[in-house]
Amino acid sequence: MKLLEVEGLTKRFGGVVALKGVSFSIREGEIVGLIGPNGAGKTTLARVILKLLSPDSGRILFEDEDITHLKPWEVVKRGICGTFQIPKPIKALPIISSVMAAALSKYGFKGSKIEEVERKALKALELVGLSYFARAYPFMLTYADLKRLEIARALATEPKLLILDEPFAGLTLTEIQELSEAIKALCRGSSRRMSIIVIEHKLSELMRIVDRVIVLNFGEVIADGKPEEVVKDKRVIEAYLGGEEV
């Protein structure tokens, strides 16, 4: 079943066309890699789906509902949540507080029991391996842990679709391997089948965890398919290596 469907999404920044009629779909329980060279429009696409940016034209359907004109927090309530490329921790609060806020926002004005929310936040931190640091402040964490914190914050909103923006950027090889194991476990392990979009340009690690790859170049989808097919695609090689015959 299709979870997310994007149709003809276009986004302009002044004269720059960041997205040119992007269309693709995500099925339930799938891990999809979204790759492309610098400036291809990957992050813009993520921000448009999360509604942090409004598209100029096109439609976004989530579970057959048109979410193109919703506010960002409404999109989160429907079950789409994402992380930021550069971690944005809430420095003034212990890390559990920011995760709890994300868990709380699901509920209405009255909300549920605080203990239950805290349990959910702890579970989200546990999933990414940070429960030990729950009471710590962000400055006590390493960069890799801050990236995990981003994921925990997103997980606390109990998303059906998780969008990870460059989760591996700036990490060492070991940290990348640990994190990709954690991401894999997230999708396979959870009782609900969660779909994940991973935006990356570190291909080697990505190819091992994804089911499908979508390649963007200059705001257009140039390939969509299994990882092993996509890496052989002529247009993809061209985009990555710069048009020369290889």
Next chain:
Amino acid sequence: MIIALIMPYLLPLHITRTFTITFIYAILALSWNIASGYAGQLNLGVAFMFGIGGYTSAITSATFGFPVWFSIVIGSLLGMISGIIPGLISLRLQRSYLGLATLALPMILSAIIVNALPREIAGGMEGILAPPLLGVRDIVLEYYVALVSLLLSSIFVWRIASSKMGLFFQIIREDEDVAKASGINTHLYKVLAFLLTGLLAGFSGSLYVHVVRTVSPVVTSFLISFLPIIWCAIGGAGTVYGPIIGTILLDVPTSLARGYIGAFAEYVPYALLLLVVFIPRGEFGVGRLLVLRLKGIKLEHMR
């Protein structure tokens, strides 16, 4: 706390009265602290809500003859409603632009009071007399009313701060994008923050006019807007005790000094205004510094 309770019996009446006013100002500082200290929305026009509360309370009690307690309730409620205006502005403008827009609000209010409202009701430039807080003039009793009001207000702010709403406010202050991505309805909570600020500022304005027993466009002056910011900066914005500590620490000496150095004391706050430039969010707040020191956290890390 005990000191505050027995103080009127130890000090001369004029100092007791200084403290009464200081406590009312502390409520104003607490109110500014909600939208700006917790939710991080720069508000340079808290005198707008203070003035609306004060004028409403004075007019309802003096002109329409309602009991004082009732007009204070009306004043606070109208103060709260007036919070909608800066609240809605905060959805469109951010940081210093929001500050500039809110700065204009008290000026507009004072222009309306002086020019648009009939003189028999609002009194124009001279203002009108407001009936005393307790029907009769009693400095010691007024002191206790102010003290209790301050206590109730700080409990109110403390409840907000430790609630879900307080947490959301702080996340909106730290990073609005993160707040949105965490599923927080930033529009709703920003307006709410200003409504709560308006409620307390209106309450403080209402108390103020009944204690000084007069209201004039002075209540919409720059000082009323800026002093709470300075008090919060000194005491520590984004905490409950900070604004109270800051107000007592600064306002009592300035008010008392007025007796010795005369009108020159009026310039002291302007000098202190410079502090705001360097510590806009009260990072060096006395109270906050102490708490962090107790937790063993260095200040640099919190930036």
